Amino acid sequence: MKPLAAALLLGLAPLTLAASAGAPEDPEEVSIQLLTTIDYQRGRRLPPEIEELDGRYVSIEGYMNLGTEEGLPSFYLVSDACGCGGSPKLHHFVDVTLPDGEITEYTPEAILVVGRFEVGEKREGGFVTSLYRLQADSVE
Amino acid sequence: MTARRNASLALRPAGRVLATVLAAPVVALAPLSGPAVALAPLSGPAAELLASARAEVSADAQGEGSAGVQDEAPAAEAAEVAEVDRMLEAAREASPAVRPQAARRLVELGAPAAERLLAEAGESPADLARLGTDVVEVLGELESSALRAKVWDALGEPDFPWRPAAARTLARSARPEERARFRTLRADPLSPVRDAAVEAYEQLELRDAADEVRALLADENDRVRRSAAVLLDRWGEPGVLLWLVEDLKREDRFFAQRTGKAARYASMRALAERLGDLHGYDPEAPAEENAEALARITEDALDGHPAPELPRVARASRATDGDVIGLELRSCRRGEHFLRWNANDVLYVGQGNPTAVELPAGTVARLVEAARPRLDALGKRRMWGEPGCDVEQLHFAPPDERRPRSYQVAKGYEEIEGLRPAELDALVRELVPTLPETGADPRLVDLRANVLEALAVLGGPLEPSDE
DSSP states (O other): OHHHHHHHHTTOHHHHHHHHTTSOOOOEEEOHHHHHTSOOOTTSOOOHHHHTTTTOEEEEEEEEOTTOOTTOSEEEEESSSOOTTSSOOGGGOEEEEOOTTOOOOOOSSOEEEEEEEEEEEEEETTEEEEEEEEEEEEEO | OOOOOOGGGSOOOHHHHHHHHHHSOOOOOOOSSSOOOOOOOOOHHHHHHHHHHHHHHHHHHHHTTOOOOOOOOHHHHHHHHHHHHHHHHHHHHSOTTTHHHHHHHHHHHOHHHHHHHHHHTOSSHHHHHTTOHHHHHHHGGGOOHHHHHHHHHHHTOTTOTTHHHHHHHHHHTOOGGGHHHHHHGGGOSSHHHHHHHHHHHHHTTOGGGHHHHHHGGGOSSHHHHHHHHHHHHHTTOTTTTHHHHHHTTOBOOBTTBOHHHHHHHHHHHHHHHHHSOOTTOOTTSOGGGGHHHHHHHHHHHHTTSOOOOOOGGGSOOBOOSOEEEEEEEEETTTEEEEEEEETTTEEEESSSSOEEEEOOTTHHHHHHHHHHHHHHTTTTOOEEEOSSSEEEEEEEOOTTSSSOEEEEEEEOSSOOTTOSOHHHHHHHHHHGGGSOSOOSSGGGTTHHHHHHHHHHHTTOOOOOOOO
């Protein structure tokens, strides 16, 4: 948002907007720590700074959850490579769905995922299966 | 809070239980890892244990003044048993996101779940371990003295793989008669267990032991320090929030892991809860840009009292440039070690504000030269073993490589012979002799011996050197 605000002040906004029409959207960098350090309780509203991220195009750096199976279309993105605290709590991971045709190949190294972010409890079979989800365009 | 169930639901002959279990539907919950596994009906010694468990749970409930045994509708009881089966299966086999929720449902099911789990818990900590960390995480809250005793026994076993989960469930449901036992956990080698001890102190309102919590303000783990500071603040001790304010200034990293940022966010949230307004503090900005906010937060945290002196381990530090090799050992049995070899021939020990050890000139260059061909020989593979509570990770980040590499060795509670590949084993054998045997900083005391012990339970004992 800051570059656009600066452009508006300088009177460059129309030129900036015209130049960006049709160009790929720039992802907004989101720290995984913002998401994972909340005090989450089922059914309770999330902090506004997190709810506002729903639907946004973002990039998030993190790690594939230890135990990610190879060959799947999705994985959990977590904040460290250990996962040594047992099963990750709902607010400790982002459920990342890979682009069509791609499958998981586990790495313990830090990765950057870019895509459309979704916030909110997803329920299946009487359980909440995720709080944060991301449809990835890329994983590096 | 645990939903209490009438113990009158409990007692049925083992034979009827077997029929009920066989009739219960098994529901697959689309696990992310591993197929759903149907629980086998109980028979033989397990069925005897179940009958014995029922008697113990019933005695517990009646001892707490519940009503006498009543007959319940057989269908309702069968449904309840089936639900226990379903939740137990889910707590062990469903996706990682679902397992903790299913385990929590077991607590809500009360006595029938307690009976079943007491039977499944077996006779030894090794038997209990097979229930998995998510089930162990709730056992203390099932209001069963017999289960509780098993969890305490397991916690006392150094090789029990789920000691943090055991400590947490006992702490959340701490009983006054356990005070002395929780006090011993303050010195546990595992930081999550020490953190659970702080929770127990809070649950039991052990304000007369505030000095014991105060001692944890110098713990080497920042989460433990944070928990101790928050508890002392709740008990009215002035100035302790300064520990959290200091975390707001942290900029440390452990290779790609942003340990300082994680601490900034965690402390920010805890401070916001205690103080409210944080004067525009931005955890994404460097400390210099937050100077005004930090000054005002400090003022609020001290509330007119003098600033206490922070121990060195609690003071904020910056990221160091030039870290080239890292060894990260996280064992659910032998604790954690974070070691970084820097190109300036400095060894950093610990996270956050590590202690620094000067190495002989040329040490790290020699290690890099030894590491490269061995790591190249491993090709693209980066992980050995299986996910579990023990993780050993080697980081390699020479300046001439664009991306750092990480090599991970992991295992569950069972030993895996020959887990660490020979190339990593040889490299670790080069690293260990550079560790000091001891030092003035507590993190250096018996460092080399402790690291060797942790390595032995993680990837396996180091093969003897040919020298």
